[in-house]
Amino acid sequence: QEYMLVKLQLLEAPESVTSRIPELSESIAKGHVFMVAATLRPETMYGQTNCYVLPSGEYGVYEFDVQHTPKSAERTRQVLICAARAARNMSYQDAFVEPGSQGQLKQLGTVSGKELVGVPVKAPKAKYERVYALPLLSISMTKGTGIVTSVPSDSADDYAALRDWKTDEKLRAKHGVTEEMVAPFELVPVINIPGLGDRAAETMVLKLKIKSQHDEKKLKEAKAETYKRGFYEGIMIAGKEDGVEGMKVSEAKDVVKAKMCEDGEAIVYFEPESEVVSRSG
Ligand code: ZZB
Secondary structure (H helix, E strand, O other): EEEEEEEEEEEOOOOOHHOOOOOHHHHHOOOOOEEEEEEEEHHHHHOOOOEEEEOOOOEEEEEEEEEEEOOOOOEEEEEOOOOOOOHHHHHOOOOOOOOOOOOOOEEEEEEEEHHHHOEEOOOOOOOOEEEEEEEEEOOOOOOOOOOOEEOOOOHHHHHHHHHHHHHHHHHHHHHOOOHOOOOOOOOOOEEEOOOEOOHHHHHHHHHOOOOOOOOOHHHHHHHHHHHHHHHHHHHHEEOOOOOOOOEEEHHHHHHHHHHHHOOOEOOOOOOHHHOOOOOOO
């Protein structure tokens, strides 16, 4: 399975983390620390409003020598935050480590999903300068990086969870989510799907009467429907700056992916097939 890893640049880290991993502060100041999220939908990155972590999950903090672009010989030492299993996979891929030092991992420490809730990041292509890491209780730690970027206009899971955080004050308090992390972030139309409109995920969530991020069965159905119809019938509304506005989703996907990788905003990442476990089991 091939994913695009989008690099969500950490703008700050909580005191508990920087005191445990002192090197982190300097790297954050240099703009070299990223939470990495695996996605199959590069063309939706214009609509990011937040990202998601699993509060009970454990994430590792690793140093990699990240290749500047897919063909470049140049590398920069960057700090990536993700599930340990993903880091192990990365350590065998040339985009992350010098050929010759495969399989070697330099781990600076660990951070819990709970500590990551509320961390501000800069998400490439997003309309918002600064978005926040929120909890998503359905994240699988054995798929992708265990970090998910959120596009509530086109992903029903993302929409349902963001709506939970926006509307449920008690739930927010329980998980350390504040209003400023959610209130300013409105859906950004990215794709028009005939019959589903400019916010297909919202349309599906309302149509199927999905109640919350825990409504697993219906969310699966919404996901399948938006994936399929978006891919074949969807037309890009966003992405004028990258020349993809008006394009079919099926064509825009590779254009945006190539552009983001060229610009150092994303990295192609491979995952062994046997390890792929879908979100819904
Ligand atoms: C942005 C995005 C925008 C996504 C969208 C989907 C959609 P699949 O098909 O099951 O492999 N994802 C990635 N990793 C995880 C994880 N560990 N746990 C839970 N969800 C995860 O699903 C791949 C998608 O599931 C990824 O693509 C990511 O969300 C999420 F408009 O990234 B996506 C209709 C879906 N739309």
